[in-house]
Amino acid sequence: MKASLKGRYDIDKSSAAATVVVKAGDVRLRASLTDATVVKGPSLNGLALAVEKPGFFIIDYNVPKKDVRFQFMNTIRVAEKPLNLTYIHSRGDNRTMLDGSLVFDSANKVSANHVVGSGNCKLKYTYVHQGVTTYEPSYDLAKNSWDFAMSRRVYGDDVFRASYQTGSKALGLEWSGNSKLNGSFKISASLNLAEELKMPKLCAESTWDFEM
Template structure:
């Protein structure tokens, strides 16, 4: 069996999240909690339990909402190019969405998301330049807004990513570094340009992989 634990901490709100994943015979069992569970005692109000068969399906049970969310994944070939589809449905919230990703080649990918209830539709283009820089423009037809993310691999272990969302005017910067001892560290900073104070938000996240 193999277990992976992920923890994150929000320096601005003194808040944290965490999840643990256990692989058992090709099926992943996961439990996720948010900051309220950590800092206010062993509560179940922010607990999500998941069962996943990678590349096939995911079933989530969201405890506070008493909701079950299903995800089904499949891959098709279009002119010898892989098309990955993901169907998601939440029972209580009655939300259904369809995600698709088409790999034109190793450097060019197109993905789209459609929400059946809201009618929202997002299209994203992924372009890899020189094997180290990734550019991802995204357009939201429902909101008539666009997002842009640019990431660059600094070395074999570090990636820097900058992003901007026009609908919320949030500018973000992430730095992720992998270490050789099955641990990775991610530091994120964001600022809302629409806010008069423009107070930055800083979050640190650390991931450990533990063999059992």
């Protein structure tokens, strides 16, 4: 059994969440809850249950909304290259999403995301330079706009990431890391360059994992 605790802190509000995962053979059973589940007495708010077989399927059930989300994964080979396919369907909003990524080698990957019936499709190319720096240009066909992201490993396992969305003119910066002693963390800042000059939105997250 594994458990994790996650805290999120930003200027507007703070939140917390917890997850417990139990292995049952090849299948994992997962229960997740947020601070809304326990604030003002126990309730079903923020409670979610899931059944998962890694690499094959995930079935999520949102208890308060009584909504089911299905996710199925498979990998086929195209010209001896792995093509990872994912099918996601949310019953509540009747929304179906298709994901695909073709891995050419350890440094090059092309991926696509499409929401069925919306005409929305996003294409992304990922290039990893010397295993340290990652470049990710992407194109949104529906918005006819480009997004750019670059991340680089620093101080061992820490990652610094910068992103820019040309359509909304949103600039984002993120620093994340993982430690066996202190858990994982993520500090991010975002700024919309299209608006009048304001203070960037800051957010910090911490996650601790436990073996039970």
